[in-house]
Amino acid sequence: MIETQTLWIVIIGLGAGSFFLRFVFLGLIGDRPIPDWILRHLRYTAVGFLPAIASPLVLMPPATDGQLDPARMAAGVVTLLVGYFSKSVLWAIFSGAVSLYGLLYLLG
Amino acid sequence: MSQVNGAFWSGFRQGLPFILVIVPFALLFGVIATEAGLSIVETLGFSVVVIAGAAQFTALQLMTEQAPTLIVLASALAVNLRMAMYSATLAPHLGKAPMWKRALAAYVLVDQVFAISSLEYEKRRDMSVAAKWSFMIGTAAPVVPLWYLATYLGAYIGSAIPPELALDFAVPITFLAMIGPALRTLAHIGAAATALAVSPMLIWVPHSLNIMLAGIAAMIVGAAIEKRMGGV
Numbered sequence: 001m002i003e004t005q006t007l008w009i010v011i012i013g014l015g016a017g018s019f020f021l022r023f024v025f026l027g028l029i030g031d032r033p034i035p036d037w038i039l040r041h042l043r044y045t046a047v048g049f050l051p052a053i054a055s056p057l058v059l060m061p062p063a064t065d066g067q068l069d070p071a072r073m074a075a076g077v078v079t080l081l082v083g084y085f086s087k088s089v090l091w092a093i094f095s096g097a098v099s100l101y102g103l104l105y106l107l108g
Numbered sequence: 109m110s111q112v113n114g115a116f117w118s119g120f121r122q123g124l125p126f127i128l129v130i131v132p133f134a135l136l137f138g139v140i141a142t143e144a145g146l147s148i149v150e151t152l153g154f155s156v157v158v159i160a161g162a163a164q165f166t167a168l169q170l171m172t173e174q175a176p177t178l179i180v181l182a183s184a185l186a187v188n189l190r191m192a193m194y195s196a197t198l199a200p201h202l203g204k205a206p207m208w209k210r211a212l213a214a215y216v217l218v219d220q221v222f223a224i225s226s227l228e229y230e231k232r233r234d235m236s237v238a239a240k241w242s243f244m245i246g247t248a249a250p251v252v253p254l255w256y257l258a259t260y261l262g263a264y265i266g267s268a269i270p271p272e273l274a275l276d277f278a279v280p281i282t283f284l285a286m287i288g289p290a291l292r293t294l295a296h297i298g299a300a301a302t303a304l305a306v307s308p309m310l311i312w313v314p315h316s317l318n319i320m321l322a323g324i325a326a327m328i329v330g331a332a333i334e335k336r337m338g339g340v
Contacts, residue, residue, distance in 0.1 A: 011158065017181065017185045018185065019214060021192045022192075022194065026217075027210045032203075040335065043193060048303050049303070049326070051303035053307070058280050058284070076280060076281070084291055088289065
């Protein structure tokens with residue numbers, strides 16, 4: 001259970017922090033140039049952090065107490081591959097959900 | 109004035125198709141948040157104050173795992189670090205706009221708004237600063253209100269969804285789905301592969317810090333590959 005006070009600290013802190021990240025160059029730095037090495041690292045934040053969050057949940061799902069689950073594992077692989085080849089987030093989610101439900105049903 | 113007005117509606121039209129991406133994602137957030145025990149007001153507050161789906165899912169996931177608040181904030185903000193890159197990319201175009209306009213632009217600077225606007229600014233270099241700003245607000249006009257509305261709807265129907273639907277897996281599926289299309293170069297693939305491998309290997313590190321460590325390692329790998337390949 002998430003406590004109400006903690007929750008609002010996170011909502012407001014995350015809101016303020018996200019606004020800061022969006023505003024920092026646009027509002028505070030204006031049109032001065034930004035060092036290349038900073039931009040080069042920032043380009044890889046999304047492809048770095050999204051898999052870092054997803055992969056433990058795929059390999060050790062909390063729903064099975066961290067035990068490797070064939071249905072969830074296969075659904076994860078399908079989602080990643082369909083996303084890569086179709087270049088479509090929605091198709092990837094759809095394929096992942098279909099394989100998850102299909103396998104959960106088949107494997108009981 | 110008419111150029112500025114035209115820019116708004118041009119942005120609006122280009123933003124419309126992204127409703128198809130925004131609405132299911134916001135619905136899902138609404139459902140997952142209420143499943144995690146949040147009230148409708150709290151769920152909607154999240155979407156209005158933060159407007160960043162991936163960071164919201166990250167924060168929610170870590171809170172349900174009872175991670176310390178500082179780690180929740182640091183990890184979710186790390187997911188949003190890419191916003192600083194968006195801000196830096198748009199600064200040469202909007203940096204001379206009045207402060208309130210830049211503040212509003214920053215608030216609506218979500219992935220889709222950035223993608224459409226940065227492409228348009230590259231294509232049409234003759235746009236005035238005022239027209240560029242109107243264009244960007246135009247792209248956000250269909251996307252942002254529907255982000256709120258769909259979150260609300262998701263929260264409203266969320267409590268009616270049975271646990272057999274295995275929604276525990278919505279976060280990893282959604283995140284993996286976002287990774288695939290983003291893997292445009294070898295550097296992106298190297299970064300993603302690093303994170304996929306390192307994060308589970310460091311699962312023993314306390315406070316869910318494996319996410320921060322794996323994400324930082326991935327950024328370093330991505331940047332190093334890009335540099336070696338001579339920039340992309």
